[in-house]
Structures are given as structure tokens and as C-alpha cells.
Amino acid sequence: MTEPTRTRVPIKPGFFTVPDDPARPPRLLGTKCLSCGEHFYPARAVCAKCMSAQTANVEMDARGTLYSYTFVHFPLFGSMNVEHADGYGVGQIDLPEGPRVQAPLAGKQDQFRVGQTVQGELNVLREDGTQDIVIVRFRPVEVRA
Amino acid sequence: MRDVAVLGVGMHRFGAYYGEKPNAAMALAAGQAAFQDAGLTFKDMQAAYVGHIFASVMSGVRVMKEFGLTGLPIQRIENASATGSAAFREACLAVAGGHYDIAMVLGFDKMTSMIQSGTAGTAPENMEDAILPAAFFAMWATRRMHERGTKPEHLAKIAAKNFNNGAKNPMSQRQPSELVTPEKVLQSRMVAWPLTTMMSCPIGDGAACAIVGRADLAKKLHPDRPVVRVVASTLQSERYERGHVFQGPVVGPARMSIDSSRAVYEEAGLGPADLDLVQVHDAFVIEELEYYELLGLCKTGEAEQCIDRGDFELGGRCAVSTDGGLIARGHPGGPTGLAQIWETTLQLRGEAGARQVRRRKTGEIARTGLCHMMGGGSVCVIHILQRD
Secondary structure (H helix, E strand, O other): OOOOEEEEEEOOOOOOOOOOOOOOOEEEEEEOOOOOOOOOOOOOOOOOOOOOOEEEEEEOOOOEEEEEEEEEEOOOOOOOOOHHHOHHHEEEEEEEOOOOOEEOOOHHHHHHHOOEEEEEEEEEEEEEEEEEEEEEEEEEEEOOO | OEEEEEEEEEEEEEEHHHHOHHHHHHHHHHHHHHHHHOOOEEEHOOOEEEEOOOOOOOHHHHHHOOOOOOOEEEEEEEOOOOOOHHHHHHHHHHHOOOOOOOEEEEEEEHHHHHHOOOOOOOOOHHHHHOOOOOOOOOOHHHHHHHHHOOHHHHHHHHHHHHHHHHOOOOOOOOOOOOOHHHHHHHOOOEEEOOOHHHEOOOOOOEEEEEEEEEEEHHHHHOOOOEEEEEEEEEEOOOEEEEOOOOOOOOOOOOHHHHHHHHHHHHHOOOOOOOOOOOOOOOEEEHHHHHHHHHHHOOOOHHHHHHHHHHHOOOOOOOEEEOHHHHHHHOOOOOOHHHHHHHHHHHHHOOOHHOOEOOOOOOOOOOEEEEEEEEEEOOOEEEEEEEEE
């Protein structure tokens, strides 16, 4: 493995971290309500449960339980990655803190099942000059890719 | 509150017309059909509520100029798929509140030009923008299959029903020339597993118009026709509960349809057993399956056996998507909710031809119909219409 010389840039800032160490997984940027304790993803200013404005930014592990999934038989919109041309998985992932996250999945359709543990990873959507535009995809942890 | 009635309805057939049919031409045709149906002219309209989703600035006022320039108040209303239903509700409230005696609701959209101009997903600046709407609803289906053992065959039966209902509706976008079987639906191209193309609504264009007014005017205009009243109306947005998905507002929480239907049943003093026919937001067939239960048409967990029994087919216990629904009749956007009002009004007048619904016990023409639409998964609009 050669060291990556290209800069990895999130498709949109404020949703997930891009660690300098490519071996480390991204973390999700959310909100915790300081009044009632409810967690949210993505981040928001006011608690959606108790409407308190006393909230704090939190990082959450991109790891959770697959609530549901599908496999879309079209190329991933906006992707220049050939891996996405034949279709892609999409899932809803329940984080231990509470939020349900909706995100693309990594892997083949027959690798997904409701209730399994999935782990987020960064994946290149397209190249932009010297930068790689990255998204988070969740992959079943039992499966060795 | 004054009684509000549907005085007239009109449609331009939904279809994939691309460049050949501008919004203004379809809207004019639908409006003129509604005036003729009501026995009124544009000069009688005291206000206009325009539903148009993929709109440029002032598109409501600009398209309304096709009818004439009479100084009437014009408002454009947008609430995604529920746009036409939301505009209809505003007109009903304005008449019920005594502000106008007669108001028109006009919906139009061209989804084909939206697709062509590439604005469908805009730029995928958010991760959720990169995900097809079909995917969100497919996940609803996957979860249902996991929890209830639902089979793709159940979904295919709903699609086949709606296609075959559409064949009986001259305004339907999809009009199959021969009977559509569940097997044919299952063989159509996979979009987002387990949903196939025939389990998904088509891309299309179209226009629809409804004229609402004081109920006593309905009797005066057409003494021989049943008066079709709007007996309940609600529009609700989401309430937070654990598991709420904040990204990609397409699939709304189930709770919203339950709460909204309870609100209209209470307002109308009716229950689901009183309904002769129902129109729902069946953009994808899994939605129709879930709405059977959420609207109280059957008990939780019984949708699949009701489908197998044919409870919701024409001639069944409660006919659903009688005009083909979004699956067959089509779903251009702005006019979709008004197409439901068009269908329900014709049904309650006994003018629905080969797809006419009759009351199960007495055999007389249908008396009560419910119209349900979801907008971007974030609003639910329901109306109940009832004839005298």
C-alpha cells in the first residue's frame, strides 16, 4: 500500500469526519440534547423531542443495526465510480444512541439482512482534480470483502 | 362553517407528453372541462388556488392568465405530492369560512421536462439526494417482509389491480389493452428490490381542476345531480418519535396517516367501515398496502390476507385506487390530488362508467369516498367526500 497523496473531501461538510489515517473509520456528526438526552443525526440546533435549544454537537460511531435495506438497480446518481454503475445498496441504520441513519450500503444484495451489524466506511464517489469526493457507506461487519 | 360542495371537476389525461403539451395548454383544458361540468364560466370564479410543484416564479398567476384577467385572487400552493390536495383544502377552507361562494383549484405539472432538464436530483450535495425515491419505499417493503412475511406477490397483486382499474379510466396514463396479471408485474424490470417498474408510478404530465362552492349552489346548478359535499379535511405534518429519519423526506412516519385519518373520521362522524371507495398515495405499491392498515380499512397485520381475498378490488369490500391510482392513472405532481377528487366526485354521482362502485349492502351508487395524499413524506392530506 502506498500512502494516499490525494486529499479526501466529504461530499458535504458537517455530516461526517474524514480521519487523516485512512485505516480509521469516519464518525457521524450529530447533536445531543442537554435537556432530555435525545440524540439526532444530522446535527440540528433545537431538540426535536423536547424543543430545548440547549444542545451540543457530538460525534457518534458510524456503526449500528440494519433496520431495513434495498438494492437499487440503477447507477448511483452523481457517481463516477464504476463500482456504483450496476446498482447499489441503501439502508436505514439504527445507531445505539438512537438516531436512524439513511445511507448507501457497501456490498452485494445477498450480503444484507435486517438486524445485522453494519460499519460505516469512506468511499470515493468521484474525483475532483486532486481531491477525492467521499461519502459514507455501511458494510456488514460479518462479511469479509 | 358553511357546507362546501364540489361543483365541478375536469382533467387533462395524464401522460408522458414531453415537449408536445405545455403546462398552460393542459391547465386550460382541465379548467374548461371543470367549468363545463359545473355549469359555470371563469367569470364566476372568485378565487383560484393553483398547485404546481416544479414551478418557476409566479407560475400560478401566469398560467391563470390563459383563462382571462378578471382581478381574482390567485395563490400558488406547493406541498410535494400533496400539492393538489393542499390547494383543494385551502379553497374549501376559504369557502367554508365565508370568504368566497365559488373558488377553483387548478393543478398541473410536467415531470417529463423536470427529468429532461436534470433537476430531478439536483446536485447530490446531500447524500440522500443521491438516493432514488423508490429506494426509500423499497426499504418500507423490506421491513414489512421481515416483520409480516409479506411476499412480492402481494405487492404484485396491488399493482395488477391498479393497472386493471386504470384500463377502465379514460384519463389514466397507463391503460393496458389486456388484463394485467401479478405474474406480469413480477416480470417487469427491478427498480429497487423488491419494487419493479410496474410496482412504481410512471413519470408523466397532466392537469386537473376542481371547483368548490357553497353546497346550496350545487343543487341550484344541477338539480338532478347528487350534491357531493366535502365533509372533512385535514392536513398534518410529522410528530417526532424515536426512529424518525431526518434525511431524504420521502417516506413519512406511519403515525401521520393514522392520526390524520382519525381526525377526518371524527370530523365527518364516520368510520372506515362507512367508506365505499378510497384513493391513496400509491406512488409505490407497498404504500397502498401499508395505508390499508394505517387508514383503518383493515386490522394491523391483515393487509396481506385482504389482498389475497380481493377486498380492495372493484366489487370488493372497499374499492381502493378505483381510477388506477398513482400506479396507473399517473402522478405528475400538482394535479395528482385533484385527480383523486375528480374520480371520487364522478363515483359519488354515479358517472364512473365501467369502474362504478356500488354500495355493498344496497347496490346503490357509492355514497362516501376518502382521498389520501402524502407530500414528501412530511405532510398527510385527507378529504372525505359524501353525496346526499
